[in-house]
Amino acid sequence: MDDNMMRLYRLRIVNKKRVLSLESGPIPKPGPKEILVLIKAVSLNYRDLMIHDGLIFATDGLIPLSDAAGIVCETGKAVKRWKAGDRVASLFFPDWLDGAYDRNYGANALGGNTQNGVLSEYVVFPENSVIGIGHELSFARAAALPCAALTAWQAMFVRTRIVPDERVLIQGTGGVALSALQFANAAGASVIILSSQDDKLEKAKNLGATHTINYINIPHWDKEIARVTNGKGVSFILENGGPGTFDRSLNALSTGGRIAQIGVLTGFGPSSNLMQLQNKNADILGITVGSAYHFMEMLKFISDYKISPVLDKVFSFENTQLAYEYLRSRAHFGKVIINVHS
Numbered sequence: 001m002d003d004n005m006m007r008l009y010r011l012r013i014v015n016k017k018r019v020l021s022l023e024s025g026p027i028p029k030p031g032p033k034e035i036l037v038l039i040k041a042v043s044l045n046y047r048d049l050m051i052h053d054g055l056i057f058a059t060d061g062l063i064p065l066s067d068a069a070g071i072v073c074e075t076g077k078a079v080k081r082w083k084a085g086d087r088v089a090s091l092f093f094p095d096w097l098d099g100a101y102d103r104n105y106g107a108n109a110l111g112g113n114t115q116n117g118v119l120s121e122y123v124v125f126p127e128n129s130v131i132g133i134g135h136e137l138s139f140a141r142a143a144a145l146p147c148a149a150l151t152a153w154q155a156m157f158v159r160t161r162i163v164p165d166e167r168v169l170i171q172g173t174g175g176v177a178l179s180a181l182q183f184a185n186a187a188g189a190s191v192i193i194l195s196s197q198d199d200k201l202e203k204a205k206n207l208g209a210t211h212t213i214n215y216i217n218i219p220h221w222d223k224e225i226a227r228v229t230n231g232k233g234v235s236f237i238l239e240n241g242g243p244g245t246f247d248r249s250l251n252a253l254s255t256g257g258r259i260a261q262i263g264v265l266t267g268f269g270p271s272s273n274l275m276q277l278q279n280k281n282a283d284i285l286g287i288t289v290g291s292a293y294h295f296m297e298m299l300k301f302i303s304d305y306k307i308s309p310v311l312d313k314v315f316s317f318e319n320t321q322l323a324y325e326y327l328r329s330r331a332h333f334g335k336v337i338i339n340v341h342s
């Protein structure tokens with residue numbers, strides 16, 4: 001291929017369905033306040049399946065995915081923060097640098113709506129819309145952070161603060177869930193984790209979970225949580241399920257507890273018994289990933305506690321379609337990675 005050209009994937013609408021299409025295009029040029037990044041690794045999130053499947057709007061021809069890590073290879077004339085060779089990761093909301101979330105940030109989230117993402121050999125970013133990742137993490141592990149880990153971080157250390165000895169419930173063993181497990185361990189909390197598969201529960205135990213429940217074999221897991229906590233319940237819940245899990249979460253919550261509402265794995269909704277919320281003096285925290293400032297705080301924590309993001313399989317760029325299928329199969333434990341440049 002011509003030196004000025006690169007490979008990239010676009011989501012094309014074919015027979016009313018979105019399909020991944022491997023294409024080529026010119027390597028983009030950074031503007032004065034932009035940088036060109038050679039993408040080394042990207043990771044998949046459940047959101048990327050929803051976009052692929054048409055559950056979230058995306059324009060025809062959109063470049064998908066939000067999470068990448070790579071090397072700065074060219075800087076615009078006015079760029080002061082970065083130089084060629086710096087190692088960086090993408091920011092899920094390119095406009096959310098600091099302060100509280102503004103709903104206008106949502107439309108520009110990478111890899112959805114009309115905003116191209118990172119499934120490409122090179123990407124141009126505004127200079128403030130990437131985070132320096134230092135040298136401790138591999139590109140693959142850094143690519144695991146921008147959406148999943150940052151969401152867990154905001155839920156546990158920004159909107160509330162997990163403290164030692166508190167009881168935390170985490171649903172599933174995907175990207176958000178295992179980041180939360182690692183963060184909760186580092187904070188000294190005890191973790192109950194739910195999974196559909198016993199082998200994953202064993203792995204979660206090895207990562208520090210104190211109690212495990214198979215939610216297929218024990219569908220009334222709220223009762224099991226009451227049993228193992230001597231009726232007290234858990235004080236923090238990372239709610240990944242949505243309507244199919246929310247009422248059980250409310251049952252499992254202790255008085256004064258908080259639910260971080262993150263996921264929609266069982267759909268959108270729910271209509272819940274709000275009297276429970278009242279009677280427990282509980283809080284629901286709505287979470288949307290995090291800001292650049294949160295990302296930097298999280299990186300410091302990851303470095304201080306020597307946390308290594310949990311990766312499952314690493315796919316080649318050519319096998320991106322297989323990576324999507326693997327995530328969809330729910331065989332994964334932690335993050336699914338695509339190696340773009342070795």
Ligand SMILES: NC(=O)c1ccc[n+]([C@@H]2O[C@H](COP(=O)([O-])OP(=O)(O)OC[C@H]3O[C@@H](n4cnc5c(N)ncnc54)[C@H](OP(=O)(O)O)[C@@H]3O)[C@@H](O)[C@H]2O)c1
Nearest residue numbers: 045046151172173174175176195196263264265287288289
């Ligand atoms: N609010 C935000 O800003 C934000 C950010 C990131 C993600 N999310 C949402 O968070 C959820 C997880 O995202 P992800 O990228 O971490 O997904 P993921 O890596 O694909 O993990 C999904 C895992 O969740 C578990 N799961 C599925 N149904 C479940 C249920 N009914 N009860 C308990 N666990 C269940 C499964 O774990 P097992 O295989 O162990 O059963 C599954 O493998 C998604 O709904 C996603 O849209 C929200």
